Amino acid sequence: MHGSLLVNVLERIAEGVMSAGDFFEAFLTAGYGASVRGLEYQTSLIRRERGRRSFTHEQERLLRQRYHSFVYQLKRDGIIDERSKAGTIYVHLTR
Numbered sequence: 807m808h809g810s811l812l813v814n815v816l817e818r819i820a821e822g823v824m825s826a827g828d829f830f831e832a833f834l835t836a837g838y839g840a841s842v843r844g845l846e847y848q849t850s851l852i853r854r855e856r857g858r859r860s861f862t863h864e865q866e867r868l869l870r871q872r873y874h875s876f877v878y879q880l881k882r883d884g885i886i887d888e889r890s891k892a893g894t895i896y897v898h899l900t901r
Contacts, residue, residue: 824856828849828852828853828856829845829849831848831852832845832848832849832851832852833845833848835848835852836848884900884901885899885900885901886898886899886900887900
């Protein structure tokens with residue numbers, strides 16, 4: 807219960823920070839003497855572009871799953887080898 811409440815609060819804070827950042831970027835982009843309508847338009851363009859670039863959690867999860875599956879197949883086929891040294895993992899080609 808408390809974990810979901812904390813996540814919810816942190817998501818709201820992140821949205822507020824992004825909104826303030828979007829407005830600040832729109833203000834700088836719109837230039838001197840821009841109207842309120844111009845600022846709103848620039849802000850909507852910035853939000854739309856960010857929405858296009860961002861992945862949903864499900865898309866990110868699927869990409870990670872595909873990556874780990876690919877790395878597993880390469881290890882199984884003996885193409886790569888992982889070695890750890892001082893807490894760092896190094897990947898080496900074997901062929």
